[in-house]
Amino acid sequence: MRIRLAVIGLLLSWTFAGCTASGPARPNSGARPVDPTVHAVLQEASELVLKQDARQHYWSDRVLLYIGAEQSRAGDFDAALRTIRASNYAYGRDAGLVSFAEALAADGMYERALDSLRLLRSENAWRQGYLEDRVRLRWIDYLIAHGEFGRAGKAVEQLKSEENRPAGLRKLAVAYARSGDAARAEEQFARAADSTANLKDEMDRAQALLEVADAELTVGRVDAAKSTIRQLAGAVEFKDPWARVATLWETAALAARANDEQAARRLFHGAVEAQKSVNAINQTNALEQIATAQAKAGYIDDALNTAWMIKHDKNEFARDADREAALCAIAVAQFIANDPEGAVRTALSIEYFVQYRDEALDNFVTCQIAERKLKAALATAQLIGNPSTKATAILKVATAHADSGDRETAAAVASRIELTEGSFPRPTPTEKEHFDYRVPRSWGVRYKDGLAGTMLSIQIASRDAAKVAAAAMSLSQALGQRPDRSYAISFDEICTEEVTQALARAHAAKGDPAEAVAWARRIGSSGTVNSDENCWAVQRRIYALIGAAEGILDRTGE
Numbered sequence: 001m002r003i004r005l006a007v008i009g010l011l012l013s014w015t016f017a018g019c020t021a022s023g024p025a026r027p028n029s030g031a032r033p034v035d036p037t038v039h040a041v042l043q044e045a046s047e048l049v050l051k052q053d054a055r056q057h058y059w060s061d062r063v064l065l066y067i068g069a070e071q072s073r074a075g076d077f078d079a080a081l082r083t084i085r086a087s088n089y090a091y092g093r094d095a096g097l098v099s100f101a102e103a104l105a106a107d108g109m110y111e112r113a114l115d116s117l118r119l120l121r122s123e124n125a126w127r128q129g130y131l132e133d134r135v136r137l138r139w140i141d142y143l144i145a146h147g148e149f150g151r152a153g154k155a156v157e158q159l160k161s162e163e164n165r166p167a168g169l170r171k172l173a174v175a176y177a178r179s180g181d182a183a184r185a186e187e188q189f190a191r192a193a194d195s196t197a198n199l200k201d202e203m204d205r206a207q208a209l210l211e212v213a214d215a216e217l218t219v220g221r222v223d224a225a226k227s228t229i230r231q232l233a234g235a236v237e238f239k240d241p242w243a244r245v246a247t248l249w250e251t252a253a254l255a256a257r258a259n260d261e262q263a264a265r266r267l268f269h270g271a272v273e274a275q276k277s278v279n280a281i282n283q284t285n286a287l288e289q290i291a292t293a294q295a296k297a298g299y300i301d302d303a304l305n306t307a308w309m310i311k312h313d314k315n316e317f318a319r320d321a322d323r324e325a326a327l328c329a330i331a332v333a334q335f336i337a338n339d340p341e342g343a344v345r346t347a348l349s350i351e352y353f354v355q356y357r358d359e360a361l362d363n364f365v366t367c368q369i370a371e372r373k374l375k376a377a378l379a380t381a382q383l384i385g386n387p388s389t390k391a392t393a394i395l396k397v398a399t400a401h402a403d404s405g406d407r408e409t410a411a412a413v414a415s416r417i418e419l420t421e422g423s424f425p426r427p428t429p430t431e432k433e434h435f436d437y438r439v440p441r442s443w444g445v446r447y448k449d450g451l452a453g454t455m456l457s458i459q460i461a462s463r464d465a466a467k468v469a470a471a472a473m474s475l476s477q478a479l480g481q482r483p484d485r486s487y488a489i490s491f492d493e494i495c496t497e498e499v500t501q502a503l504a505r506a507h508a509a510k511g512d513p514a515e516a517v518a519w520a521r522r523i524g525s526s527g528t529v530n531s532d533e534n535c536w537a538v539q540r541r542i543y544a545l546i547g548a549a550e551g552i553l554d555r556t557g558e
Contacts, residue, residue, distance in 0.1 A: 143155060325353070
């Protein structure tokens with residue numbers, strides 16, 4: 001059963017891409033060159049984490065995995081593997097090694113990628129054959145990107161797991177189609193569709209066929225995609241009600257992309273009917289997913305009707321969340337479809353889970369900035385309810401003015417921001433801070449602290465504070481402002497690692513990377529943790545270094 005899950009605080013959502021000295025490592029031949037500054041900065045962060053004793057493993061082991069991810073992103077494979085393997089978080093280390101192996105293969109180091117899989121701990125019960133196939137699929141991507149279709153075809157034949165074989169054949173089919181070899185493309189698409197019959201799970205079979213049809217549409221094989229959609233309708237008999245409804249709405253979305261409106265509407269209608277057979281707890285979630293798919297397909301009125309089938313119930317607040325998540329998606333689809341007035345009406349109809357309303361409005365601001373409709377973007381930003389989200393949106397509008405050379409208007413726009421510090425006390429008693437785009441020490445404050453609520457509310461408040469900080473730093477760089485004192489001093493009371501990291505990343509990405517690295521190396525402490533206060537100081541240094549490295553990579557497009 002596929003159910004949408006809101007997962008907060010994922011520890012292993014990073015992409016690893018490296019390999020190194022402890023273990024059967026091989027030379028870094030063929031790898032892209034490593035930026036020496038990024039190497040040095042991330043190495044410094046890693047060494048600082050490793051200085052901490054075992055009492056700090058509750059945070060240090062996970063930070064090592066994060067640093068390893070960034071070293072991989074930078075192409076610093078040897079350093080990445082050393083860092084990942086230094087973590088004492090056993091499952092996380094193995095998960096990092098798996099992603100690491102995939103990234104190596106994607107970078108052309110296939111044999112070394114397979115070597116790294118042998119470093120996994122056996123007690124975690126990883127399926128070696130399945131993991132080798134995941135690596136092989138990334139190797140196939142690499143071969144195709146380099147025009148080696150013959151070797152890619154041989155790699156596809158070596159796929160061991162039935163669930164991965166359709167994916168390999170599909171990749172090859174798309175490659176042949178894009179190269180202009182229609183005959184081989186048709187052959188590989190047929191093989192991909194046929195291979196789905198070997199999948200035992202009905203949802204897996206349906207999903208594999210959906211992906212074949214999606215790939216066919218991607219390369220303009222519309223008639224073939226319609227044929228695959230018809231094949232899908234007769235190929236799978238669902239016992240699981242959720243599998244049936246999910247396949248119906250996904251197939252409907254594909255039919256809409258194939259310009260088969262009659263089939264699309266019929267399938268969407270079937271999905272709405274089928275959701276009635278899903279267990280009660282998931283019925284409204286199914287309606288949300290259907291409405292979202294209808295909106296993305298361009299059937300806005302149908303999507304609104306589906307969303308409003310989810311009625312408010314004061315005893316069941318999750319129903320409102322499902323409806324209003326759908327309304328958020330519909331509003332964004334309306335805006336993209338050039339109906340800004342309708343989009344705003346839909347967004348403002350969200351009344352219970354207002355974060356969805358703000359999410360939609362923030363999306364509108366981003367689109368309007370891209371279209372250079374800055375006056376409209378500012379007006380939209382003013383509709384946002386969350387003070388930190390509103391401030392971030394206004395700062396982005398101001399930055400767009402500054403980037404265009406109109407610094408006077410940029411300053412006037414930024415001066416409209418009204419943010420006052422939350423209730424949680426600062427490390428040293430002071431008056432409550434007010435945000436000022438000209439005053440760096442005011443950028444890193446958690447203005448909506450959330451500390452009177454749950455851990456989730458604290459995480460959300462920290463995330464919002466980091467966005468404000470990054471946007472303020474970006475505006476400052478666009479305006480060419482010079483701080484009245486060192487950033488290392490201005491930011492040295494921050495006790496939120498996301499904020500410190502965001503400030504350094506934005507500075508390195510939008511301003512002077514050398515200056516960002518310089519203050520990252522001075523902020524906080526390079527010592528060992530011996531108290532709660534000292535822990536924040538050490539983490540400030542670590543996260544500032546990570547952020548500066550990320551910003552440099554952002555500049556280069558890595």
